[in-house]
Amino acid sequence: MDGSKKKGLLLRYIIAIVLLLIMIFPYLYMVLSSFADWTQVDRKLIPTHFTLKSYQWLLGGGESVIPRPWIHAFFNSFLVSAGSTLLMMASAIMVAYALAKIPFRGRSTINNFILFQMFFPAIILLIPTFLVIQRLGMYDSYLGMILPKAVSLFAVFMYTNFFKAIPDTFIEAAKLDGASDWQIMFKIVLPMSKSITTVIFLFLFMERWTELLWDMIVVKSDSLLTLNVLLSQMFGPYGGYPGPMYAASVLLTLPILIIFLIFSKKFKEGMQFTLK
Template sequence: MVGSKNKKLQLILLYTIAIIFLIIMVYPYLYMVLNSLAPWDQVDRKIIPTGITLKSYIWLLHGGEDVTPRPWLRAFANSIIVTVSSTFLMMVTALLVAYALSKIVFKGSRTINNIIMFEMFYPSIILLIPTFLLVRKLGLYDTYWGMIIPKSVSLWAIFMYTNFFKAIPNELIEAAKIDGANEIKILFKIVLPMSKSITTVIFLFLFMERWVELLWDMLVVHDQNLLTLNVMLAQMFGPYGAYPGPMYAASVILTMPILILFIIFSKNFKEGIQFVLK
C-alpha cells in the first residue's frame, strides 16, 4: 500500500513538472495573443488584460494619425506567394534528384551524392555576398523570383528523401516498369504515396524555414510592396516602437499559419519525424 501511494505522489510530481515546462514553452505565444487583443493602455503592463479589443488589428490595416499604414495584407500575401512557390520547388527538385540517386543506376550518382554531402557541411555564409551580386546581375533584385529561385533546392530535403527511398524495395519499381509505367509515373504514383509521413515532415520543415527567413529576403527586396511579413515586422521595431499593440497583432498573423499547418499535419508529422531524427 505504501509503495502505491508513493508511486502516485511521484506521478503527480512528474505531471506537475511536465505542465510547468509546457507553460514555459507555450507562454510566449500566449503573451503574444493576449497583448494583441489588449486595450492599448494595458499592452505589456498587465499579465492578463481586463478587456479585449481588436484595435491593434484595425490599426495595423489603417494606420494611425501620425503613422502611414504599411501594406501588411500585401506582405502577408507576399509571404504566402514566396513560401508556397519556394517550398513547392524544393519538394519537386528533391523528389526528382533523390529518386535519381536512389532508384536509377547511373555512373555519376556516387559523385553527386558526395558533392551534396560536401555542400551540406559547407558554411553557406561565404556564399551570401556573391549570391546577392549574382542575383542582382541577373535582374532579380526587387522581384519575387529573387526570393524564390535561390531557395528552390534544398540539400537537406534531397538527403532525407534519398535515404528514405533507398528503403523502398526495388522489386516494386521493377514490377511497375514491367507493367509499362515510366519513371515519372512510378515516382509520383507509387513512391510518393508510400512516403506520406516523411513528405509531411520535409514539407513542414521547409515551409517553416522559408516562412521565417529574414536575412536573404531583407537583402534582395527593397520595394515596400514586395516585402515578406517577417521582413516587414523586423523593419517596424524602430518606427512602431510606440505602438506595441500592432506589433503583437502582426506577430500573431505571422505565427498562426505555421501553427495551424503544424496542428493539421501533426499526426503524419509524428510518424515521419522518427525517420528524420535517425
Template sequence: MVGSKSRSGSRRAIRYTLAALLLLVMVYPYLYMVLSSFADWTQIDKQLFPTNFTMKSYEWLFSGGEAGVTRPWLNAFLNSVIVSAASTALMMLFGIMVAYALSKLNFFGRHAINNFVLFHMFFPAIILLVPTFLIIQRAGLYDTYLGLIVPKAVSLWAIFMYTNFFKAVPSVFIEAAKLDGASDLKIMFRIMLPMSKSITTVIFLFLLMERWTELLWDMIAVKSDSMLTLNVLLSQMFGPYGSYPGPLYAASTILTLPIIVLFLIFSKKFQEGMQFSLK
C-alpha cells in the same frame, strides 16, 4: 497492495504535474504574444496575463498608425504566401527527383554527387549570399518574385531526407512497376511519393516554416514596398514603430498563425515522419 497503488498514483500525479508545468513554460511565450496583441495598451508588458482586451492593436496595424502612412499588410501577406508556397513546392519537387536518382538509379558520379550534397550541407548559407545577389541582379531578377523564389528553390536537407527514406523502400516495387512499363517519373509520383506521406509532411512543414520566416534574403532581394514580404515589413516596424508594442505583438501573431494552423492540421503525419527520421 493498496500502498503500492497509492504510490503509483502519486508518481503519476507528479509526472502529469511536471509535464503540465513544462508545457506551460513552452507555450507561455506564444500565449503571451497573442494575449498582448489583444490587450489594452495600458497593460501591455506590465502584466503577465492582461485582463482588458481590445482590437486597437490590429486596427492601428491595418490603418497605418498615427502618421496615417498606409502599410501594405495585405499585400505583404500575399507576397509571403506566393513566395513561400512556390519556393517550398520547388524545393520538394527537386528534393524528390534528386533523391530518387541518388537512391534508386545507377549512373556515373552518383556517389560523388551524394557526397557533395552532404559536404555542402555544412557550409553556412551566408557565404553564398553576395554571389547569389550579384547573379540575381545581373539576370534582371532583382525586386521580382523570381528573385525571391529561384535562389531558395533547392534544399539540400530535403534531398538528404528523401534519399534516406527512398533507400529504405524495397527495390522490388520499382522493378515490378518497370515491368509494367512505368517510367521513372510515374514511379516517383505514383509509388514513391504516396509511400512517403509521413516524411513528406515533415519536410513540407520544415521547409515552409524556414521559407516563411526567411528575413535576410527577402530584405536584400527587393527594394519596392509592393514586393515586401510580411516578415520584412514586421522587421521594419522595430524602427519607426518600436514604441508601439501592441501592434508589434499583433503583427507577430499574424506571422506565426499560418504555421501553427498547418502544424495542427498535419500533426498526426508529422509525428509519424519524425519517428522515421529519428530511427
C-alpha cells in the same frame, strides 16, 4: 500502484506541466498582448482588458502619415513561401529518386557532396547569390526571392534516405509493366512517401516563411516587402505601437500553426521514420 509510485508519477506530471507552461507562455503572452488594451500592453503580465484595436489598426494600414501595406505584405510572404517550398520539394523529389533508385557512376560521390554541403552555413553564399541575382536582372522581384531558395539539400537528403527504404521489387514490377521512371516516381514512390513529404513540407515552409535576411537584401520596393521585413521595420517608426507589433507577430505565426494542426497526424508518422 503503491504510494511511492503514485507520488513519483504525480511529480513527473507536475514537472511536465511546468515545463510546458514555460514553453508556451511566450506565445500566450504575445497572443494576449495583441488583444490587450493599449494601456496594458507590456505593463501587465496578464492583461485584464481586451480589445480588437491592435488588429483594426494593423489591418487598417496604421497611421496615415506612414501607412504600411500589411495585408499585401502577408500575401507576399505566402506567395514567396509557397512558391519556394513547391520548387524545393519538386527538385528534391527528382534528385532523390535518381540518387536512390537509378544506378549511375558517381552516385555515392554526389551523396557525399550533398552531405558535406549541409555542414556549410548558408550565409557564406549570401553575397555570391546576391551578385548572381543582380546580374540576371532579378533584383527587387518575386523571382529574386523565390529562385535562390528553390533547392534544399535537407529535403534531398531526407527523400533519398526514405526512397532507399522502399523495396526495389515495386520499381522492378512497375518497369516490367512498361512504366517509365517519371511514372514510377509520381505514381508509386511519391504516394508511398506521404508521411515524410509532410515533414519536409512543414520544415521547408516554416523555414522560408520565417526568412528575413535574404528578403531584406534582395527587395527595396514597399510593394514586395514580406511580413517579416515589415515587422523588422516596425521597431523604428512603429516602436511606439507595441500592441500592433504583437498582432502582426500573431498573424505571422498563425499560418504555421494552422498547417501543423492540419497535417499533425502525417507529421508524427514522418517523424517516427526520421528517428529510426
